[in-house]
Amino acid sequence: MDRRVRVRFAPSPTGPLHIGGVRTALYNYLFARKHGGDFLLRIEDTDQTRFVPGAEEYIIEALKWAGIEPVEGIGFGDGPHAPYRQSERKPMYKQYAMQLIEAGHAYYAFDTAEDLEGMRERLKASNVDAKYDAITRSTMKNSLTLSEDEVGKRLENGDPYVVRFKLPRKEEVKFHDEIRGWVSFNTAQLDDKVLYKSDGMPTYHLANVVDDYLMHISHVIRGEEWLPSAPLHILLYRAFGWEDVMPKFAHLPLLLKPDGNGKLSKRDGDRLGFPVFPLNWLDPNSGEKSSGYREAGYLPEAVVNLLAMLGWNPGNNQELFTIEELTEAFSLERVSKSGAKFDQNKAKWYNQQYVRKLDNKALAPILTTALINEGLASHFTAEYVEAVCGLVKEKMSFTNEIWDISKYFFQDPSAYDLGVIEKRWNEKIPALLHEIKSEIETVEEYNAAAIEGVYNQALNNHGIAGKDFLQLFRVCLTGIAGGPPLFEIANLIGKAAMRRRIEHALQEFSK
RNA sequence: GGCCCGUUCGUCUAUCGGUUAGGACACCAGAUUUUCAUUCUGGGAAGAGGGGUUCGACUCCCCUACGGGCUACCA
Structure with missing residues (x-):
């Protein structure tokens, strides 16, 4: 029986959308696109007692953020089968x-x-x-x-x-x-x-079967928790005489908590320190806050990629996929049957991959927002901010780390890694720093190579090995022990900052 | 308790009867990087247990164990 592929994601607005729900939506989306079909969003709000204000908006925003957009449904322009909210039906x-x-x-x-x-x-x-x-x-x-x-x-x-x-x-x-x-x-x-029900509303069982029938759903792709009620649904199709257009069923394995066992739940995120929701959420009733991937510095492309791989695989060794590639490669046959434990390390790795690939121009607004918060935005050009992004993105896993690891590009260090100072500072250092400082004033063209030249010359003059000094020099300039190539940093921050920072370090540490 | 689903390295997984059981994350070691990180190379690491079927089982069947889901006028 060949018919147009139409699938739906049908959450109920009882709170923030769980990340497992996002995965279910993603698999539906991929399946629909792969087969040139339609993906729609239907809101299953037949339990009025569990209605939570804002939950529906949250679902829509989360799908938009992830780039998993339905072609029909609430928040996405409705369509020929409106309304898509069961309470309105x-x-x-x-x-x-x-x-x-x-x-x-x-x-x-x-x-x-x-x-x-x-x-x-x-x-x-x-x-x-x-x-x-x-x-x-x-x-x-x-x-x-x-x-x-x-x-x-x-x-x-x-x-x-x-x-x-x-x-x-x-x-x-x-x-x-x-x-x-x-x-x-x-x-x-x-x-x-x-x-x-006695309140005049259908239960999920009736509503989902009737709506799937009316909306010409061809495949029901949903979580494994629905498997036990599938026979009821099938019996309903038969009782209605709709068996010939009954959708095919696919029950997805569950997302499990990383430690121990059981379904990944809201509490696990708080306990283990990673989000289980796509977006931040403030519960209007309890006032409870839950953190989201977006705010935790994850890129939507990374979340989509890692979610896709949690329960599905392409059958080869490819790990990194754009959503287009996923669409091309996806098939229900390659979805695994057993539950998948969420792996925080892998999630981090995926995000790193995407952060590094991110264009400097795309990363810059995030840094700019931080600069605005710090009241520093007006002091720096867009080119400068982008250049900083280019240097630090290799060093970060999450976009919300960007200010912490790049602040020394925008302000002189106010604190230093004292461990490195204690280990490397000695009586020969002040003279060396003085020389570097004054020699830098004389270079004709200020750039990374020139700075490195001055630096090496000075080391030579003082008989100090680079190995023993480079990290100390880094701490003097940036305050911290790690970061992008030091001479690139020195080049970007400029001659004046170099002078100030060397002077300040001398003042702090030579007694 | 009952019903259903599941079970390969610590984790995500490949294998659709014949492989030295492969990859990725994590971990460890070495190399490179005048620093940290990156990168590169290498390493340890798995078929829950017991029966069958078969010339041959991780792969098929049964039992056991373990895990999970469901068991509402919730979805």
Whole structure:
């Protein structure tokens, strides 16, 4: 059955989008583009009690940041199947629930929370699986046990009810998962899930099946946590008579926490010091803050790349991929079945790769922002800032480190690495520094090579080995023991800064 | 507990019955770098256990163990 590939990412706006959700969105996006299909965003907000203000906007912003943009859906221009927010589709679900009841695939249930609780306790006491199923439903208050009159009366009275799916007693439900192969369940193990809630909203199960049908979804690519409810969904397609257009299913392995086991959760990020969310998030209810990849100095291209490789591989040794290359290489067959632990080291390495490749002009605005914060922006030209970026980007892993490792390009050091001073400073140093300082004044053309020439000459004159002095000289000029090539730094900061800094170091350390 | 899914170096993974089990990150060592880092070279490091099937199993089947997911009028 060949039909247009249409996939969807369907998060619920109950908080910030988890990084695992970003990966799910990415795989959907790659799959759609690979097959020339459509990727859409649908907001699953059928649980009004869990609605969190700002969460939807967060999801949209996160996808935009990562460059995983849907062609249809909330925040992306809608499309032919609007609305894409389930709460706005509310009126259309009821008829589908009724259709199922009429066809005998579903029924009204009037049980109260206490009724359900009582049933569960009874069953538990007799050591039986406590579930609303083909057996227990005959003991509950529903349209299968109540008389037609009674049901009619209750509905007329406006008594609260839900609609439950009438699961076949014992039936093997088998389906082919695009990632896992054949998977089967027996309905005897499942329960009569609520499809339509007493507040007039559908549950996820009904809504996702109805919407996927109406939106012509061809493949459902979602997390493994949905695998157990897949048979219900398949039974729903059958009950509706939609089996011929039922989407194919692909259940993705989960992202696991780096230490120990279990699903990567919000708390792990705080505990281990890496983000589990794409963007910073401030919870409007609890006031709790969660950090995001963007603010932690990750580049979106790096996040996309590392996420792609967490659960998928190209089958060769390539590690670095642009999103275009990923699109080209991606296939569901190469998605692995087992969960992947998040590896912070690898994440850092990926980001490093992308930071280094970043154009100086692209990096400059980040540094400029820092300069503005420091009140220094007006003192330096764009060319200067870019040149600094060019020198320091080899040294950084995350873009938010840029000010810390480059501040000496913009201000004289206010503190020095004293370990290096103590180790390398001796009575011969002051004279050497004096000579370098005065010789530099005489060079005709001030550049890295000239500075190096002066430096080497002076070392020679004083009989000091470069090995013993270079790092000390670096600390005198920049305050810190590491960094880009020293003579490049000296060249950039200029003659006047050199003079000032050498003088200041002499003042500080020669007593 | 029940059901389902999974299990190759510390981590992400390649291998779709025959390989000295390959790569990447991390780690260690050496080289280069007049400093730190980079870079380069090298190194240690894996098929959960037990049964089958087969001339031959990491690969196929079964059992066990372990891990994970689900088990709501949440998604």
